[in-house]
Amino acid sequence: MMILQSLRRQPMHGYALVQHIKVQSQDLLQVEEGSLYPALQRMLRDGLLKAEWEISAANRRVRTYRITPAGVKHLEREVSSYERMLQGISLVLSPAKPA
Amino acid sequence: MKWPFVLRSRIYDDLTAEIQQHLEERTDALVDSGMARTEAERQARREFGNVTLLEERSREAWQLPKIELTLADVRYAVRQLRKSPGFALAAILTLGLGIGANTAIFTLIDSIMLRPLPFPHQERLARVAVDASPFPKGWIRELESHSQSFSSISGYGPNAEANVSRTGTPERVFGAKVTVNIFDTLSIHPALGNSFSSENGVAGQDLVVVLSYGYWRDHFAGDPRVLGESIRIDGISRRIIGVMPAGVHFPYSDTQFVIPVAFKGGDPIDPWKDFDLWSLGRLKNGIQPAAAQAELRRLHPLLLPLFPWRMPDIWAANVTVVPLLASIVGDIRPKLLLLLALPVLFCLSPAQTWRT
Numbered sequence: 001m002m003i004l005q006s007l008r009r010q011p012m013h014g015y016a017l018v019q020h021i022k023v024q025s026q027d028l029l030q031v032e033e034g035s036l037y038p039a040l041q042r043m044l045r046d047g048l049l050k051a052e053w054e055i056s057a058a059n060r061r062v063r064t065y066r067i068t069p070a071g072v073k074h075l076e077r078e079v080s081s082y083e084r085m086l087q088g089i090s091l092v093l094s095p096a097k098p099a
Numbered sequence: 100m101k102w103p104f105v106l107r108s109r110i111y112d113d114l115t116a117e118i119q120q121h122l123e124e125r126t127d128a129l130v131d132s133g134m135a136r137t138e139a140e141r142q143a144r145r146e147f148g149n150v151t152l153l154e155e156r157s158r159e160a161w162q163l164p165k166i167e168l169t170l171a172d173v174r175y176a177v178r179q180l181r182k183s184p185g186f187a188l189a190a191i192l193t194l195g196l197g198i199g200a201n202t203a204i205f206t207l208i209d210s211i212m213l214r215p216l217p218f219p220h221q222e223r224l225a226r227v228a229v230d231a232s233p234f235p236k237g238w239i240r241e242l243e244s245h246s247q248s249f250s251s252i253s254g255y256g257p258n259a260e261a262n263v264s265r266t267g268t269p270e271r272v273f274g275a276k277v278t279v280n281i282f283d284t285l286s287i288h289p290a291l292g293n294s295f296s297s298e299n300g301v302a303g304q305d306l307v308v309v310l311s312y313g314y315w316r317d318h319f320a321g322d323p324r325v326l327g328e329s330i331r332i333d334g335i336s337r338r339i340i341g342v343m344p345a346g347v348h349f350p351y352s353d354t355q356f357v358i359p360v361a362f363k364g365g366d367p368i369d370p371w372k373d374f375d376l377w378s379l380g381r382l383k384n385g386i387q388p389a390a391a392q393a394e395l396r397r398l399h400p401l402l403l404p405l406f407p408w409r410m411p412d413i414w415a416a417n418v419t420v421v422p423l424l425a426s427i428v429g430d431i432r433p434k435l436l437l438l439l440a441l442p443v444l445f446c447l448s449p450a451q452t453w454r455t
Contacts, residue, residue: 014117015124034148034156037118041110041160051113060124063117 001082002029003039004048004067004075013062014040040065048074107161114157122147204438216424217346219286220381224423225388227252227378227395229415236360237370238415239278239378241402248391250383253277253284254360254376255350261333263356265318272314274332274356277349281357284381285349291315292326292341295359305361308337312345314355332358350377367407379423392420 006012006020014036021031043049048071056062067075122143129139144150180187218224227242236254243252256276262269282294290312298304308330310319319325329336337358348354360376363369382391395418403410428435 013120015121032148033118033121033146034153037114037153037157038160041114041157044110045160053113060120062120062124063113 001075001078002031003036003043004071004078007049007065007067008072008075011064011066013056013064015062016056017065043071046074047071110161111154111158114154118147118150118154122150200441201439204435208435208439217287217344221424222422223382223384224285225380225382225391225420226423226426227380227418227420228426229418232415233374234376234378234415235371235374236278236362236376237405238402239376240362240370241405242378242395242398243280243380245398245402246380246391246394248382248386248394249380251280251284252378252380253281254378255281255357256360256375256377258351258354261356262331264331265328269331272355273351273353274308274358275350275354276360277357278360278376281349284379285347286381287344287347289341290344291323292339294341299359300361302361302363305359306335306337307340308332308356308358309341309343310339311343311348311355311357315342332356371406371408380420382420388420388422392418395420 002021003017006017006024012020014033018031018033018036021029040049040051044051044065047068050066050068051063052066053061054064056064122140125143125146126136126139129142130136134142147153180190216224234254239252239254243249246252254277258273258275260271261274263272263274264270277295279295279297279300282288288294289309292309295307295309299307310325315321315325325339326341327338329338331337343349343357349357380391382388396416399416399418400412403412403414
């Protein structure tokens with residue numbers, strides 16, 4: 001979800017994704033490479049992403065990932081179900097109101 | 100396969116290049132922050148973790164993992180075997196022979212020990228015998244009528260080759276004569292038709308025959324209408340009254356028909372003159388063979404005078420009662436088990452060699 005969201009904002013390559021999520025979460029989240037690349041491959045396979053070799057701003061040959069329309073749809077579905085889940089959790093955790 | 104191999108190998112190449120690029124970029128970033136290059140490379144790798152493992156896990160997205168892993172194992176095994184064909188040949192031969200021998204021996208054990216005889220309560224069937232000498236039919240009849248240990252005692256003759264003809268050319272076929280109570284003793288019922296009646300045990304009413312299942316199936320096409328038909332056995336016309344159950348080969352494995360042992364009514368000599376029957380009895384429930392044997396030996400002096408002539412006292416005095424299965428298998432049981440164990444060891448040996 002975080003990967004898709006990050007790529008929706010801006011196409012990126014793997015290393016940049018790690019940095020991006022780290023910065024965006026203010027160092028709270030660290031995406032491990034060990035999970036990132038397998039996840040990227042799965043999303044490529046499922047057609048949620050596209051990847052192409054490009055030259056980056058720093059003049060490196062990098063493999064840039066882009067979100068596809070299917071990826072956008074998937075992301076929206078995931079986000080809404082995630083929000084519902086959060087809502088449910090916070091309802092359960094919130095102090096009981098007097099009846 | 101989900102993805103063509105060509106496409107997949109490109110995906111894998113991309114993945115490898117991409118991870119390499121990731122490491123370089125991290126190294127450069129560390130160098131920029133003031134670290135020495137070699138130290139930075141090490142650091143980048145440490146942070147990244149196990150590259151090979153990660154590549155494998157990333158590839159899994161494109162694979163049917165179990166199948167491909169198995170295939171890879173198979174390919175590896177084949178490569179290893181091709182590297183040392185001598186070992187491969189030895190291993191394959193050893194395994195082949197081992198498995199083959201094992202199957203053969205198991206078949207033997209299965210047929211002898213696991214489901215030995217096709218008769219209900221076969222553990223109550225016992226051979227009544229004296230060394231290797233057969234009995235006359237009168238003796239068997241008297242044993243049966245006097246003994247309390249057996250529910251019935253039957254006799255059967257040797258496997259005799261006979262000329263059998265139905266129409267046209269005669270055939271040589273094995274058959275045996277049996278006492279008419281044989282179906283009771285074995286506790287079997289004919290697959291078709293009837294067993295022998297007690298009248299069939301009287302000369303003149305004995306011109307009947309019961310076919311083996313296999314003979315009926317092969318020579319009469321399994322036609323139920325053969326009942327009542329006559330066939331000539333050694334020139335004597337006999338009416339087919341029944342067919343043995345499938346799987347019963349009695350008295351011998353290649354016996355194709357049985358005919359009744361008949362007594363000539365009113366003839367005092369006839370029951371005693373031919374010593375040509377082997378004897379098989381069914382013990383009553385709960386009677387041990389040893390007890391039955393003791394009883395028969397007690398009866399012996401009382402029955403011996405029934406012969407129309409004087410028999411030597413020692414004739415048939417040391418009769419034995421041995422369970423049928425034990426009399427067939429004898430003491431080979433432990434040997435069979437040992438035999439079964441051997442090929443198993445045989446099969447394990449290549450695995451052992453491989454490890455060393």
